[in-house]
């Protein structure tokens with residue numbers, strides 16, 4: 001996929017991987033639109049990237065997706081690439097009885113229902129473009145469960161499964177479907193895990209997105225930067241080893257409840 005002269009919508013572009021995608025794709029000669037929930041963060045991003053276009057929109061809200069679609073199609077009729085990047089990851093102790101039943105599935109609404117609804121809404125428009133692509137950001141944790149963040153892992157393996165099915169169903173449309181299997185990266189998403197994931201190497205987002213962009217340019221439909229490649233290989237040859245490592249992190253974090 002050539003990454004020049006495209007009109008690209010990135011969900012969650014105010015920090016981390018989404019910001020890095022936006023910054024690089026603008027430099028490469030694309031029109032870039034980003035979303036996020038927090039208007040102040042969108043305004044700060046606009047100051048840092050004056051060419052970026054911003055829309056306040058929450059991917060977990062179907063009405064917001066509909067409104068976003070209407071505004072974007074009116075203003076950017078040549079939109080041809082959708083990057084489903086917005087996501088949230090929480091540490092969740094499933095024995096915590098104070099967790100609200102609505103709140104426990106919040107990551108599903110954002111990380112899984114969000115991309116599915118975005119694609120459903122934008123698909124007819126993307127199909128009508130001469131060239132188009134969808135890029136879904138999953139995680140190395142789509143390949144192996146992470147008991148510290150059980151709902152997050154479920155959303156990412158769910159998104160991976162959905163992405164594979166989507167690729168089959170729309171293969172004749174000409175829309176290219178990519179999965180970026182991102183490894184742990186040094187972004188604000190990981191701030192709340194400081195001290196919990198001892199020894200876990202986090203990739204520089206600049207390097208991660210450079211690998212992602214090269215993969216998209218090479219039509220490499222599943223992209224495994226850094227440690228994701230190792231997790232992929234290990235989960236085939238010795239699936240128990242990585243899962244045991246992941247389990248130890250949760251055992252330590254939730255030691256009091258499990259004793």
Ligand SMILES: NC(=O)c1ccc[n+]([C@@H]2O[C@H](COP(=O)([O-])OP(=O)(O)OC[C@H]3O[C@@H](n4cnc5c(N)ncnc54)[C@H](OP(=O)(O)O)[C@@H]3O)[C@@H](O)[C@H]2O)c1
Pocket residue numbers: 011012013014015016017018035036037038039041057058059060084085086087088089110111137138139140181182183184185186187188189190
């Ligand atoms: N960092 C990692 O270690 C890692 C590893 C593997 C995969 N990933 C995946 O990479 C993607 C980006 O993560 P990141 O590390 O860059 O996180 P981040 O730095 O926390 O950025 C998340 C972005 O998503 C936006 N966002 C969150 N919830 C949203 C919602 N409901 N609607 C619209 N925008 C929303 C945030 O802005 P607002 O808060 O203002 O909405 C922000 O712009 C996620 O899908 C994540 O799961 C990250």
